[in-house]
Amino acid sequence: MVFITEKLIRKRSEHNELIIGTLEELSLHQEDIERIEHIGNWCKDLKILLLQSNLISKIENLQKLKKLQYLNLAINNIERIENLEPLESLHKLDLTLNFIGELSSVESLRNNHSLRELFLTGNPCTDYPGYRDYVMCALPQLDSLDGQEITITDRLKASRHFKQIRDNIVQLELKHKIERDEQKVRVAEMILEQEQNVTDLDDEERAKQFWQQKSEHCPEMRIMMAKYSDRTKQNPARNFSDPGEPKKRTILFAACGRPYSLNEPKIKFDFHDEEDRYELNLHVYRFLDTSLIEVDAQPNYVRATIKGKVFQLALRHEIKTDASTCKRSTITGHLLIVMPKLNPENVCFDQSKSKSQTKECSRGKTSEKTELKGVVDYRNIVSDGKTGNNSQIQTDDDVPPLI
Secondary structure, three states: OEOOOHHHHHHOOHHHOOOOOOOOEEEOOOOOEOOOOOHHHHOOOOOEEEOOOOOOOOOOOOOOOOOOOEEEOOOOOOOOOOOOOOOOOOOEEEOOOOOOOOHHHHHHHOOOOOOOEEEOOOOHHHHOOOHHHHHHHHOOOOOEEOOEEOOHHHHHHHHOOHHHHHHHHHHHHHHHHHHHHHHHHHHHHHHHHHHHHOOOOOHHHHHHHHHHOOOOOOHHHHHHHHHHHHHHHHOHHHOOOOOOOOOOOOOOEOOOOOEOOEEOOOOOEEEEEOOOEEEEEEOOOOOOOHHHEEEEEEOOEEEEEEOOEEEEEEOOOOEOOOOOEEEEOOOOOOEEEEEEEOOHHHHHHHHHHHHHHHHHHHHOHHHHHHHHOOOOOHHHOOOOOOOHHHOOOOOHHHOOOOO
16 A cells, blocks of 8 residues: 655655645656545645546545645546535546446535536446436536536536436436445455465466456456556566576776766766866656656766666866756756866866877977977068178168159
């Protein structure tokens, strides 16, 4: 069973800088949650709450969410609509693909005056004759039901036979309740028998036998399916490596303490060595959750751990760790790490010196010839070697004007 914890909520609130007190949107889908709890105490400013694809069997503990406008409980184990009256701002409610058979429970939403959209597609109650007409009359504030607009004409036609439709709905609910009680007993016996038959089998054979047998569509079987899915994920026999073989330890430093450069996640990257800073652009996968990335900048190396795999880059010059920044693009998902150099003046001098030395070595004798062709001082030049200090050079100023 998965519980709603503060750690789980903070993990899903990265768009709000991990602050849950002012959170307005929260998505806890596909977590195998079986019970709603704590959300109303920790996130009172919520406007959107997404809890689809879980194992929730009862709507509860939401009475403090006075600002909630959209509640998504699709694909859960809910059998009855209840405890939503305090949600005075509720505008849209999605209960698609649940197990709601007590259709009259929608009348509990009459006092939710802001409710405009309701989705009940895929529930047993939608098979009842007169289902749509009944809901339209029971909830006059609705504008649409199951994605279809409700017109005034539709509501007037349905209101003519509302009493008769409601009596018929109540009879169908009683019949569904009897069938549901019988189903509970039948499924419980089947699960007990199945558990007794697999006592001598290992986890892999148990899961194989469970998935091969026929099952009924009910909340109990959905819970069993979730449990066996979780066992399959945790089964070490599914791993390609030998379970008894120890994992290889990543070596990050040489014996002398020099950091290695590694790229275990095998991602593309761009590295720029500027005069005053280093820039590292990691092409992180766009849809990877930021909580699975850890970045650590040290004086002579930078490390990014992506889903447990290490990307490390050794740096030639020391950096200012306290002034380094890390940002992630919301469009591409790339991670930009900017690291100012500790002594950029010395770094620039070393770089210019090394470049000049490299240039002279590459030119050889040609560099000497280039130096002889430098700027000439005309003041030391004489007309012929005989006149000595009295000799002068005729410049453009001494040329007589044209007549």
